[in-house]
Amino acid sequence: MNGFQDAFISYGRADSKAFALKLYQHLRDYGLKVWFDFENIPLGVDFQHQHLPTSFQNEFIRESLRQPPATSLNVFISYSRVDSDFVHKLNEALQMQGKTTWFDQESIPADADFQQEIYQGIEASDNFLVVLSPRSINSPYCADEVEYAASLNKRIVTVLHQAVNPADLHPELAKIQWIDFSQNEIDFATNFSQLVRTLDTDREHVSSHTKWSQRALEWQEKGNSQDLLLRGSEFAVAQNWLQTALEQNKQPAPTALQQTFIQESKQAKPVMIKPSNCGIETAPFSRSCQGIKIRLAEWRSVLMGKLLPPPVTIKPLNCGNQTALCWQPWLGIGIR
Structure with missing residues (x-):
């Protein structure tokens, strides 16, 4: 051929x-x-x-x-099933532009928790795209998706598929200027170009907004675990993003949860683990600080599945009378 x-x-x-x-x-x-x-x-x-x-x-x-699923997507599409033909066309056009999309007819496995998958799709998406039509603006399912996206301060983008009464719009949608696709065949290409420009606006900020939102949500869901706070260079990047977003009044604005998460990370300390509690084998350890030997097999579960190099002896950096603190960047964990 x-x-x-x-x-x-x-x-x-x-x-x-x-x-x-x-x-x-x-x-x-x-x-x-x-x-x-x-x-x-x-x-x-x-x-x-x-x-x-x-x-x-x-x-x-x-x-x-074998590749893991994308941790973030460009666009979540919220719509009424009545408008499926138009949404299929829009979704395909976005994918042809290299956009990763969350579209329920392609993104939800058959045996999955439908509502949970939708919420996770919204959390992972940089932009929340709503297809406006008489059916979608009166759909309780679409309204629930809009409210959840708004609670996360997602950037909401609206496209008009069929004429609607502005008075019937959800309050979060009423304040957004839609892109008019109602003359579908005539102006689709022109309006689609405008849509892509909107989605590409301030992409770095919006992408970071999604990243730190996902991390903050995970931290909240795990009971504000200290282990999930940001540390080192990762914290520095997040702090700089937050400061820039607040100073320049960037949209979408950081959420209260993101701000709390990053602020708590500022106070985070390296994880400290006592040898007596963690199944490590120590070399003769005294005030002379001869070192600590870590065995890979015994630490596999402690380090959350991360593979370590072969057994090594780590020399403490600071040797007090009874406490030694060692820190290795590749290990990412303090040993006390």
Whole structure:
């Protein structure tokens, strides 16, 4: 097969050959490039094995499937199922622009908790896109999604699919100027360009907003665990983001939870672990500070699954009368 084809015709040989051939000719009349076995497979070729994937393609697909899911997305799409045709077109156009989207018909596994998946999708998305139509603005499900996005201070973007009464809009949507897609076929490209420009505005700030929101939510859900606070360079980056956002009045604004999380991180201390409680093997340890030996097998669970180098002896940096504190950047943990 040379180059790309517009269509591939699959059919059952027993009873569909005549119809498939007629369809093939009809599509060719419209100037489409169509792959049809009688046209594209030379005589004497085993067509059953003609287009099997190569070993390299198989390996590429396997490795792609092993990749973890994206921690953040560009756009969450909130809409009414009545408007599915338009939303499918919009979603495909966004993906063609390289945008990662959360679209319920593609993003929710069959056996998943539907509501939980939606909330997680909103949390992970930089932008919350609402498709406005008479059905969507009166949908309790869409209203719930809007309220949750607003509670996270997500950037909300609205596109008008069908004319609506502004008085019926959710208060969070009423204050936002929509992008008018109601003349779908005529102005779609122009309005879509405006949408992409809106989504691309201040991308670094919006992306960081999502990142620190996710970290703060996890911290809150785990009972404000000290282990989940920010430390080191990560804290410095978050603190700088927060300070810049507040000073420059950036939108979306940081949430109260994000501010509390970053402020609490400022007071965070390195995690301190006592050898007597943690199954470590120490070398003769006295006031002369001979060191601490850490065995990988005994620390695997303590370090939350992080793999360590082979057993090493770490020399304490500060040796007082009874306490030694050692800190290794690669270990990321203090040992007392």
